[in-house]
Amino acid sequence: MHGIHYFGPFQFFMAAAGSRKLANQTLTAAAPFWTFTKQFRNHPMPYILESFKLADRSGMDTCKLGRVIMLSVVVSFILTFWTFLQFSYKWGGISEGRGIEAYTTIARWLVRPVEPDMQSLGAIAVGALFVFTNTTLRLRLLWWPLHPLAYPIAGYAAFRHLWFPFFISWLLKWGILKHGGIQTYRRTFPFFLGLVLGDFTIGSVWGIIGLITGEPTYAFKQW
Structure with a gap:
């Protein structure tokens, strides 16, 4: 992170x-x-x-x-x-x-x-308790919607640029699981993984081309 x-x-x-x-x-x-x-x-x-x-x-x-x-x-x-x-x-x-x-x-x-700094230590304790509670509930309750990683990721400085893609991904996953079930989710998983891999691949290729030619190319990272 x-x-x-x-x-x-x-x-x-x-x-x-x-x-x-x-x-x-x-x-x-x-x-x-x-x-x-x-x-x-x-x-x-x-x-x-x-x-x-x-x-x-x-x-x-x-x-x-x-x-x-x-x-x-x-x-x-x-x-x-x-x-x-x-x-x-x-x-x-x-x-x-x-x-x-x-x-x-x-x-x-x-x-x-x-x-x-007792205030910072208190915040650390609250955050640790929150993540531990979410982890326990997620392991014991299949319907629990909150992922334990959501809390620390929310403090990620660049997450203000990423929250909407995460929301779209969550919404698509929820819709596929609700209307298509686990089998449909497993069949569509490679497609979405390919989207991520394709984005990284194209960004890397254009970056290498820019290094070779010395010309500005596609910016993979926009912030």
């Missing part, structure tokens, strides 16, 4: 304990970790697990797949560092918010230490 901002382990610790209990050296050393604790980016583990599942179902050699994945991790690690440096030198690291946000936040905590 890319858009869940400022709720990593570091922010949670600040809300629970405050910054007064941490040494200045600890806060300063924690600044570089702000990049992947400020918000949740796309995590590689689900994709890797799904790759192994597909390989297992199709009879592929999972050992070879594991080696290929590890090689791709090393290659992407090197390319990411190179790309990041290229962009930073071209447009400027500070102007792109690289580093300045992390150290500005740490400096603020050093100058004005924060106390434990």
Whole structure:
């Protein structure tokens, strides 16, 4: 969930304990970790697990797949560092918010230490209880309409652009299940999955064409 901002382990610790209990050296050393604790980016583990599942179902050699994945991790690690440096030198690291946000936040905590935030902890507890309750009801009651993921997704920053497609998907699913039953739903599922895959495929192809030609093309992401 890319858009869940400022709720990593570091922010949670600040809300629970405050910054007064941490040494200045600890806060300063924690600044570089702000990049992947400020918000949740796309995590590689689900994709890797799904790759192994597909390989297992199709009879592929999972050992070879594991080696290929590890090689791709090393290659992407090197390319990411190179790309990041290229962009930073071209447009400027500070102007792109690289580093300045992390150290500005740490400096603020050093100058004005924060106390434990009971209000934030209370909100976390309420949210956890709400999701746990929805999960329990969904597992025990087939007719329960609320999915436990709906609550955290609602706080996703970009969801204001996505709520209507989600609503259309829910409405179509409800109509198919109500009037066609589970068999119709299973028959139509590949069609809707193909729509998603087609959108991603076309967006990726146009993006690659734009990189090769240097010309602006179809923008897959509009926000």
